[in-house]
Amino acid sequence: MKDGFLKIACVTPPLRVADCTYNADQIIAKAKEAAQAGAKLAAFPELCLTGYTCGDLFLQETLLRGAEEELVRILNETADLSILVIVGLPYASNGALYNCAAVCCQGKLLGMVPKQNLPNYSEFYEARHFTPGPDAGTPTEMRTLRSHPEYAFPFGAKLLFSCVEMPDFTFGVEICEDVWVADTPSVTMARSGAALIVNLSCSDEIIGKEDYRRTILKAKSGSLLCAYAYADAGFGESTQDMVFAGHDLILENGSILAESKLFAQGILYGDIDVQRLAEERRRSNTFQPIAPASPAVPFSMELTESRLDRFVDAAPFVPSNTAERTQRCEKILTLQAMGLATRLRHIGCKTAVVGLSGGLDSTLALIVMVHAFRICQLDPAGMLAVTMPCFGTTDRTYQNACRLAKAYGATLREIPIQDSVRQHFRDIGHDESVHDVTYENSQARERTQVLMDLANQTGGIVIGTGDLSELALGWATYNGDHMSMYAVNASIPKTLVRYLVAHEASQTEPALSAVLRDVLDTPVSPELLPPEQDGTIAQKTEELVGPYALHDFFLYYVLRLGFAPHKIYRLAKLAFAGTYDDATILKWLKKFYWRFFSQQFKRSCLPDGPKVGSVTLSPRGDWRMPSDACVTLWQKDLENLSAE
Helix, strand or coil: CHHHEEEEEEEECCCCCCCHHHHHHHHHHHHHHHHHCCCCEEECCCCCCCCHHHHHHHHCHHHHHHHHHHHHHHHHHCCCCCCEEEEEEEEEECCEEEEEEEEEECCEEEEEEECCCCCCCCCCCHHHCCCCCCCCCCCCEEEECCCCCCCEEEECCCCEEEECCCCCCEEEEEEHHHHCCCCCHHHHHHHCCCCEEEEEECCECCCCHHHHHHHHHHHHHHHCCCEEEEEECCECECCCCCCECCCCEEEECCEEEEECCCCCCEEEEEEEEHHHHHHHHHHCCCCCCCCCCCCCEEECCCCCCCCCCCCCCCCCCCCCCHHHHHHHHHHHHHHHHHHHHHHHHHHCCCCEEEECCCCHHHHHHHHHHHHHHHHHCCCHHHEEEEECCCCCCCHHHHHHHHHHHHHHCCEEEECCCHHHHHHHHHHHCCCCCCCCHHHHHHHHHHHHHHHHHHHHHHCCEEEECCCHHHHHHCCCCCCCCCCCCEECCCCCCHHHHHHHHHHHHHHCCHHHHHHHHHHHHCCCCCCCCCCCCCCCCCCCHHHHHCCHHHHHHHHHHHHHCCCCHHHHHHHHHHHCCCCCCHHHHHHHHHHHHHHHHHCHHHHCCCCCCCCCCCCCCCCCCCCCCCCCCCCHHHHHHHHCCCCC
């Protein structure tokens, strides 16, 4: 339960219609199994104590009394378990019969939630037996079990239940049809504070319903920024006219975390993150909270560390599915190109200038220019690709730059800058043999000056090449490669840059594809230090600032979700297990925070560039941060971490 993570379970046990004792035995056994696995909540199907398909047996006193007796036994036999158990049963009270969910916790009956929407169409005839639960405007009442009046509990629709030790763990309960209607009870429950909606269901299976069920639940969990636990009835229900498949689902904010196979039995586990959901709601000002009609029912549960089985993607910016990744790359390239094309058309510009180093980022910038020029139907000769050899330029990157410009039909300009940089060194009194930050940045600023002047000379604009990962780390020379007139890569993280270039390589003719693939195989480097004796790149960026795979992971969870350092570290250890050891992850996480805070001044004056994803650093868009913000609190959190 720490860090907002909560293991929950949806259970489809074997049942016997009208055999409450047998059904209670199965519920107790599965509740114990789920608790042993670390689950803090186990949801069972609708009317699971009796079976949903009892028909007119629901009008038999014997069945109703039997359900109450077995509910009491469930309470007693799960009293020593640190788990919430939510079961469905018929409940008679005040002259009416309700289809209810009983919320049980450590021997206490926390509440009884009646079903509000009773289907009475096609194969369903619930109105024959049950009364709809009271609407939200009806005050919550205290009621008792008829056969055990010592059990008093709140009864009402849209009850909320909240953990004292972890308030973000607040949930509401609905029953089957309640999620299929237009005005679902979950809307009020979520806006009143429920991060989790539990749905006890008995949804018969017909052709097409499986996909429809997924669609409804994904949409509902997404629009309400909540998690969903959908527990469905399966084997054991009467097949006189219906067949039940036990389609259990656990979802979070529009995504399926876990899903059972149809016609299977057992327990489905999922690790939801209620802290993440709370953050999403705070971030979204269109999610309008409301005061609950009545206070949430409190329950106490020890905060224990549980094994996290949740899948954590090591590359959150890159879809793992090949088809989805291809589609994503196409769309991103289109967004980048349309942004640039719009800017070119707006200013009536027919020329664009890019510093083409033969590296990854400048290659992507050139690709975007190619696409934009095609959209604008401009002569590709108007793309001015400039290579500016200096002290660190290798033959490999130089040749690749020349080949790329030729293949795309760009106008290639070669402007060596060694002499101008040396003149600058003489002007400021810098020793060329001292390879410090002045040595490096003088080259980067000279390159930018050349590009800007060429743009003026040709009536064009300078296209920026820097990517989102470099912006996050401040890995750019202020007023050097940091500056341009339109930054097409500004919201593309380095891990995604690779896939965009690889996508282009897969779509083009073999000779060009070979050049693009060699670019992909070239170490990332600004090439500001002299090469090795064998002519290979000496200055490798990832050896200096750390692996971009780690930094992009950190970036996603810092910006998109606002997680604390210790939580990001925990997730990173899971995501990169077998790739990076804990000490390496922690080292670069500390480096990330230091650079991220100290380099904000560079991001405060970024040029325009197209937003393509939910994580960007534009000072005019998604990220507003003062350049003088202190990293102290985050460093304190990091100091408490160990790489054990």
